[in-house]
Amino acid sequence: MMIIASLTRSEDIGLAAAEEPDLIEMRLDLMGGDPGAALVAARDQTSLPLIATLRSRQEGGRFEGDSDEWMEIMEPLLPLADIIDVEGRYREHAPAIRGAGKRIIASCHMPYMPACESLMDTEKDLRGFGDIPKIIVTPACHEDVITLARFTQAAGRPICTGVNGRAYRYARAILPFFGSGYSYCHIGTPAAEGQYSVAEFKTLMRLLG
DSSP, X not given: OEEEEEESOGGGXXXXXXXXXXXXXXXXXXXXXXXXXXXXXXXXXXXSOEEEEOOBGGGTSSBOOOHHHHHHHHGGGXXXXXXXXXXXXXXXXXXXXXXXXXXXXXXXXXXXXXOHHHXXXXXXXXXXXXXXXXXXXXXXXXXXXXXXXXXXXXXXXXXXXXXXXXXTTHHHHHGGGGTOOEEEEBSSSOSSTTOOBHHHHHXXXXXXX
């Protein structure tokens, strides 16, 4: 299981590296300023693998451009990042990203909880253009969390599953035990509501075994 420190400020790179996560996500849509400068700064301060993410407003971020505008921003960043987060709406650019030798997190963030069959269809779709499917849902009850755990256990590998919000944030701590291979955490300023800090998550993993 890999811990990802998700950053909203480029000046936090040193702090994140000191927490010793496995990867660092640069939430470029939340940082503002020059995304290239942010990634250069990250490269200068850490050798940890970098994920470049420009999250759309439709999936919880702040980027409001279309697919071509998204690629116009991301293309110059490809030499600086190790992994690129690609939402389904930007999938047309996946071949170019793969051609640059980069791995893809194929992500889908849903403001609801789909049925298990729909989750399986989403996984298949994401694997069609990405290396690591990332499926984030919004549970409405504890039974939804159980459904998500069952799906995670049955899904192919690698897989990343998680939840939106604070109401069922405990799912972030248990999904790794069902096979979710990546957990997004913060180091002071959450990039998404309900995230644990890197230190908190390491403690939870140690206590839960």
